Amino acid sequence: MEKVSVIVPVYKVEKYIRRCVDSIVLQTYKNIEVILVDDGSPDQCGDICDDYANKYSYIKVIHQENRGQAAARNTGVSFSTGDYVTFVDSDDFITSDYVETLVGLVSRYGTDVAIAGFVYQYEDKPIKHSLSNIDEGFMSTEDVLRSMNYGSRGMGCIACVKLYRKKLLEQYPEPEGKIYEDLATTYKIIGAVDKVAWSSKKIYYWMQRKGSTMHSMFDSKHLYGLTAAQEQIEYLKTYYPTCVLSGKARYMGKIAELMSIVLHSSNGRDRKDNYFLLRDRMIYYDDVMTDPLVKRTQKIRLMSIKSGYWLSMAVFYMHESIKKRRN
Numbered sequence: 169m170e171k172v173s174v175i176v177p178v179y180k181v182e183k184y185i186r187r188c189v190d191s192i193v194l195q196t197y198k199n200i201e202v203i204l205v206d207d208g209s210p211d212q213c214g215d216i217c218d219d220y221a222n223k224y225s226y227i228k229v230i231h232q233e234n235r236g237q238a239a240a241r242n243t244g245v246s247f248s249t250g251d252y253v254t255f256v257d258s259d260d261f262i263t264s265d266y267v268e269t270l271v272g273l274v275s276r277y278g279t280d281v282a283i284a285g286f287v288y289q290y291e292d293k294p295i296k297h298s299l300s301n302i303d304e305g306f307m308s309t310e311d312v313l314r315s316m317n318y319g320s321r322g323m324g325c326i327a328c329v330k331l332y333r334k335k336l337l338e339q340y341p342e343p344e345g346k347i348y349e350d351l352a353t354t355y356k357i358i359g360a361v362d363k364v365a366w367s368s369k370k371i372y373y374w375m376q377r378k379g380s381t382m383h384s385m386f387d388s389k390h391l392y393g394l395t396a397a398q399e400q401i402e403y404l405k406t407y408y409p410t411c412v413l414s415g416k417a418r419y420m421g422k423i424a425e426l427m428s429i430v431l432h433s434s435n436g437r438d439r440k441d442n443y444f445l446l447r448d449r450m451i452y453y454d455d456v457m458t459d460p461l462v463k464r465t466q467k468i469r470l471m472s473i474k475s476g477y478w479l480s481m482a483v484f485y486m487h488e489s490i491k492k493r494r495n
Contacts, residue, residue, distance in 0.1 A: 169199045170275075172267050172331070173250030176204050176258050177240030182211040184259040184375065189220050189227075191261040197268040202227040203244045204258075208234030213258075238342035238349035241327065245337045253334050255327045259375045260289075266371045270331035273365035277306040280333035280361050285322040285370035288491075295373065304367035310411055312364045313355060313404070317414035318461050319421070322368055325354045329372040336360060347389055351422070352396035359407055385433045386426065386442055393422045394449060416452035417462050423450055424469045431484050443477050450474065 174192055178185060192202055204217040206229060217229040230243055241255060254270060256262055263269075266284075273282035289295065307315070315323040327342070327350035340356045342349040358364060397419035404415045423446055430442040453470060456462050465487065472483035 170252055170271060171250040172197065172200045172271060173244070173248035173253045173334070174200055174202045174256060174267065175241060175244030175248065175253060176202065176256050177207055177237045177244070178204055178213050178217060178258045179207040179209045179234065179237070179240070180211060180213070181209070181258040182213055182216070185213055185216055188256060188258050188261050189217075191264070191266075192256065193220075193224065194264045195262075195267045196265050197271055200226060200267055201248070201250060203247055204229045205240040205244045206231045207236070207240040208232060236345055236347075236349075238346060239344040241349075242341045242344065245334065245341070248334060250334060252331050253337055254331045256372075257328055257375075260328065261373050261375075263371045267331075269367060269369055269371050273304065273367055274331060277363070277365040279306060279363055279365040280336060281358065282331040282365040282367075283312070283323060284329050284367045284372070286324075286326075286329045286372040286374045287370045288376055289373040290376050302367060302369045304365070304369070306363045306365050308363055309358060309361060310408055312358050312366070313408060313411045314414040314461075316354065316358070317400075317411070317418035317421075319463070320461075321366065322370070323366075325351045325418070326374075327354060328374070330354075332357060346392050346396075348393040348396050348422075351393060351418075352399065355400050355403065359403070386429045390426055390429060393426060394419065397422045413455060413459055414461070416455045417459060417466075420450065420452050420456045420462075420470060421466060423473070424466060427469075427473055427480065428484050428488065431481055432488070440477060443473075443480065447473055 176188065204220065204227065206214040206217050214231055221227045221229045230247055232243060245253060252274065254267065269284055270282045274280070315321045316325050336357050339360065340353050342353050346352065401412060401415040401419060404411045427446050430439060430446065450473065453474065456470065457467055469483055469487060472480040
């Protein structure tokens with residue numbers, strides 16, 4: 169039975185950490201170790217983690233100075249002893265068969281990476297249990313890269329909801345001191361394998377809350393997301409040229425994602441200045457608007473950015489409202 173290391177970076181999540189760790193403790197797959205990396209959290213998270221380690225022998229805690237989520241994940245990998253590694257963010261939680269599902273996939277299809285589905289979970293909404301039909305199989309590297317970039321098959325570029333052979337994470341550590349570190353790394357890991365096991369089963373609850381990277385105040389550090397997306401395009405040009413168009417879609421998708429942060433977090437003049445900052449970086453607009461694989465809702469948001477500030481505000485607020493109702 170393969171050993172799996174579950175790595176949890178912990179920072180300022182006192183309200184959520186117990187639910188996260190409790191969901192890991194309840195795993196049906198028992199050959200696991202849990203590594204909680206306290207990234208210098210100023211609240212009670214470190215003490216809470218220590219309490220869990222004292223109660224469960226397979227939980228270990230690493231305390232370090234605050235260096236960011238990427239550094240916390242890298243630290244966890246360096247201390248891990250599992251054959252495979254999976255990441256769970258400390259404000260999220262997982263189903264009881266999360267590890268069992270991912271291990272089953274790599275076992276059945278003989279892969280070094282497995283990917284499954286996730287659910288957007290809002291703070292003010294009841295937990296949503298997915299009852300949809302489940303598909304699974306294996307996919308080529310190119311198909312996975314395209315699916316992640318287009319957001320099809322429920323896939324994304326996030327580090328979580330995936331199981332990795334440990335050596336891949338050692339070969340491709342996340343860039344420290346950056347946000348959107350998973351966008352900068354995941355495509356390289358996928359590009360290093362021949363195939364990936366995949367399931368549509370939704371086994372991860374991704375919290376949508378104020379204070380997370382996706383819902384923080386916009387500033388210059390967010391622009392690294394565009395840098396990472398552009399670096400992926402250059403990588404695809406060299407190694408997977410048939411996926412370049414999907415990389416451009418991912419870049420423009422990041423523009424829309426950052427614009428949503430701008431319109432919800434900035435005020436007055438800053439909001440308008442940041443709007444123009446992002447609009448001026450829409451370098452793949454024509455490619456994406458003529459790409460039949462880009463979702464219609466994405467194209468509408470991008471069209472609104474091109475059309476003007478006030479229209480984009482209205483469209484983005486409407487999009488967020490609809491997304492929240494659906495989830």
